[in-house]
Amino acid sequence: xxxxxxxxxxxxxxxxxxxxxxxxxxxxxxxxxxxxxxxxxxxxxxxxxxxxxxxxxxxxxxxxxxxxxxxxxxxxxxxxxxxxxxxxxxxxxxxxxxxxxxxxxxxxxxxxxxxxxxxxxxxxxxxxxxxxxxxxxxxxxxxxxxxxxxxxxxxxxxxxxxxxxxxxxxxxxxxxxxxxxxxxxxxxxxxxxxxxxxxxxxxxxxxxxxxxxxxxxxxxxxxxxxxxxxxxxxxxxxxxxxxxxxxxxxxxxxxxxxxxxxxxxxxxxxxxxxxxxxxxxxxxxxxxxxxxxxxxxxxxxxxxxxxxxxxxxxxxxxxxxxxxxxxxxxxxxxxxxxxxxxxxxxxxxxxxxxxxxxxxxxxxxxxxxxxxxxxxxxxxxxxxxxxxxxxxxxxxxxxxxxxxxxxxxxxxxxxxxxxxxxxxxxxxxxxxxxxxxxxxxxxxxxxxxxxxxxxxxxxxxxxxxxxxxxxxxxxxxxxxxxxxxxxxxxxxxxxxxxxxxxxxxxxxxxxxxxxxxxxxxxxxxxxxxxxxxxxxxxxx
Ligand code: SF4
Ligand code: SF4
Numbered sequence: 001x002x003x004x005x006x007x008x009x010x011x012x013x014x015x016x017x018x019x020x021x022x023x024x025x026x027x028x029x030x031x032x033x034x035x036x037x038x039x040x041x042x043x044x045x046x047x048x049x050x051x052x053x054x055x056x057x058x059x060x061x062x063x064x065x066x067x068x069x070x071x072x073x074x075x076x077x078x079x080x081x082x083x084x085x086x087x088x089x090x091x092x093x094x095x096x097x098x099x100x101x102x103x104x105x106x107x108x109x110x111x112x113x114x115x116x117x118x119x120x121x122x123x124x125x126x127x128x129x130x131x132x133x134x135x136x137x138x139x140x141x142x143x144x145x146x147x148x149x150x151x152x153x154x155x156x157x158x159x160x161x162x163x164x165x166x167x168x169x170x171x172x173x174x175x176x177x178x179x180x181x182x183x184x185x186x187x188x189x190x191x192x193x194x195x196x197x198x199x200x201x202x203x204x205x206x207x208x209x210x211x212x213x214x215x216x217x218x219x220x221x222x223x224x225x226x227x228x229x230x231x232x233x234x235x236x237x238x239x240x241x242x243x244x245x246x247x248x249x250x251x252x253x254x255x256x257x258x259x260x261x262x263x264x265x266x267x268x269x270x271x272x273x274x275x276x277x278x279x280x281x282x283x284x285x286x287x288x289x290x291x292x293x294x295x296x297x298x299x300x301x302x303x304x305x306x307x308x309x310x311x312x313x314x315x316x317x318x319x320x321x322x323x324x325x326x327x328x329x330x331x332x333x334x335x336x337x338x339x340x341x342x343x344x345x346x347x348x349x350x351x352x353x354x355x356x357x358x359x360x361x362x363x364x365x366x367x368x369x370x371x372x373x374x375x376x377x378x379x380x381x382x383x384x385x386x387x388x389x390x391x392x393x394x395x396x397x398x399x400x401x402x403x404x405x406x407x408x409x410x411x412x413x414x415x416x417x418x419x420x421x422x423x424x425x426x427x428x429x430x431x432x433x434x435x436x437x438x439x440x441x442x443x444x445x446x447x448x449x450x451x452x453x454x455x456x457x458x459x460x461x462x463x464x465x466x467x468x469x470x471x472x473x474x475x476x477x478x479x480x481x482x483x484x485x486x487x488x489x490x491x492x493x494x495x496x497x498x499x500x501x502x503x504x505x506x507x508x509x510x511x512x513x514x515x516x517x518x519x520x521x522x523x524x525x526x527x528x529x530x531x532x533x534x535x536x537x538x539x540x
Contacts, residue, residue, distance in 0.1 A: 008041045009094040014087030015046045016080055017101030021054040026103040028062055034107040036114055045090050046071040047083040073490060081182030085175055089495040097164040105162050106205035113164050113200055122190060122197040123164040126157035127204040147227060152188045157199055159184040169195050181226035260309045263503040268468040269318045273328040275473055278351045279383045283408055283436060297473040300330020304337040306475055306494030315370055317343035326352040332360045343368045350377045354392050363400030373404035381416035390427045406432040437516035447521040449532040453514040460512055463505035463537035479506050480534060482515035505537055
């Protein structure tokens with residue numbers, strides 16, 4: 001969701017789910033019915049830990065109608081803390097609160113917590129009607145609290161509630177635990193670091209369906225491991241060192257992220273900074289998929305942190321594109337802060353202030369030793385004046401940038417493009433013509449390796465493999481351009497500590513409805529013709 005949609009302060013509800021088909025709807029309803037809309041707005045981020053029931057399908061039905069609800073699938077059970085960390089990094093709100101997808105948190109409790117928003121950095125609920133839980137669970141819970149209070153020196157009623165954090169406080173802390181004790185870890189460290197907190201007495205309700213997963217083997221071992229590690233650090237004197245939580249570090253390692261290797265087969269990295277654009281071209285491929293979702297962008301800091309994880313070989317740049325990438329509010333910050341080893345290409349429509357660009361970006365940061373121009377500017381005849389465009393490109397060339405022009409060879413713009421080619425040639429500017437893609441006036445344009453893939457007639461089951469890494473404006477990685485534009489089938493998240501880039505076939509039931517971009521025969525960035533982004537293995 002675009003951050004600018006909000007005018008009030010926003011609470012991000014992180015909702016981890018695992019096989020909650022009977023509870024997810026009620027959980028969403030409970031949240032939406034209890035936000036105090038007079039002072040707050042909300043977003044809901046559902047993080048699925050690998051449900052095998054209809055949880056994801058039901059959750060997706062909500063995201064279609066409500067841009068304030070997002071869903072991300074981790075693809076496998078990796079722990080409550082892991083899901084929480086992903087939700088936190090995807091969130092855009094001023095405050096963050098966890099609400100489990102089992103609908104155990106009563107609407108009254110949400111109100112009690114949200115009523116305290118702004119009164120402390122951390123609002124910590126504890127439940128006064130614990131007696132609705134089994135005696136066994138109450139005993140375990142009290143023992144856990146007692147041990148933690150004793151070894152940490154923090155005195156809380158409860159560590160595993162639906163804690164609300166000021167977003168910048170929580171995001172400045174690197175949660176290490178992926179298991180169930182993540183909340184205790186964050187609370188102890190942030191309280192010890194001096195952030196203010198307030199405990200709120202409230203009530204819990206009984207889940208309407210299913211059993212709690214708290215006492216799973218993995219949760220128990222994770223909690224035991226956490227308690228032992230707290231104890232060991234305590235006796236070795238290494239516990240709870242104060243940290244500068246607000247340091248704007250771009251070192252991904254300090255944020256609990258590791259380097260990501262990129263297989264040799266990957267030869268294009270598309271970074272869709274934003275889908276927003278300041279032009280409206282009729283043939284825009286971003287509009288090829290109807291109902292393209294524009295759910296907002298991650299911040300420049302998040303882009304830098306995520307992209308700096310990539311271990312890239314020489315001549316494999318990240319290509320900043322869109323929409324119009326310069327519209328990302330942190331566009332210049334991103335260029336300034338990407339690590340020097342990362343080479344940068346830009347696809348732009350040139351609708352930016354050239355003087356500002358020249359003053360902010362050193363040409364050496366963008367130029368690289370390649371046959372392909374690092375800045376590939378698109379000329380759109382119905383929207384742009386060719387003389388002004390050539391003046392701008394010449395200015396950037398004179399400033400030292402390696403820039404070319406290109407245009408879609410649209411049948412309605414033949415004369416304008418011929419004029420543009422001629423004028424560019426005279427000005428010493430390289431001009432490429434690109435195929436129009438998809439259907440226009442009932443005719444299919446473009447050259448395709450698998451023409452039936454774009455006919456939109458019948459669907460086939462195939463295995464599909466791409467040699468492109470496609471990262472959407474929220475940092476979510478998709479298996480093909482079609483999925484980027486319709487926001488489907490995520491295969492990873494740039495800020496997921498466990499994300500790996502894999503060059504492999506993935507099952508797809510949608511062959512026949514592919515986006516032309518994925519199937520077209522194109523000239524790759526080494527100027528080799530006949531390249532196609534995806535490789536299809538027909539299995540039927
Ligand atoms: S400039 Fe590019 S992204 Fe913008 S509307 Fe035109 S084709 Fe689409
Ligand atoms: S077959 Fe088409 S729709 Fe399916 S993953 Fe490949 S490119 Fe995408």
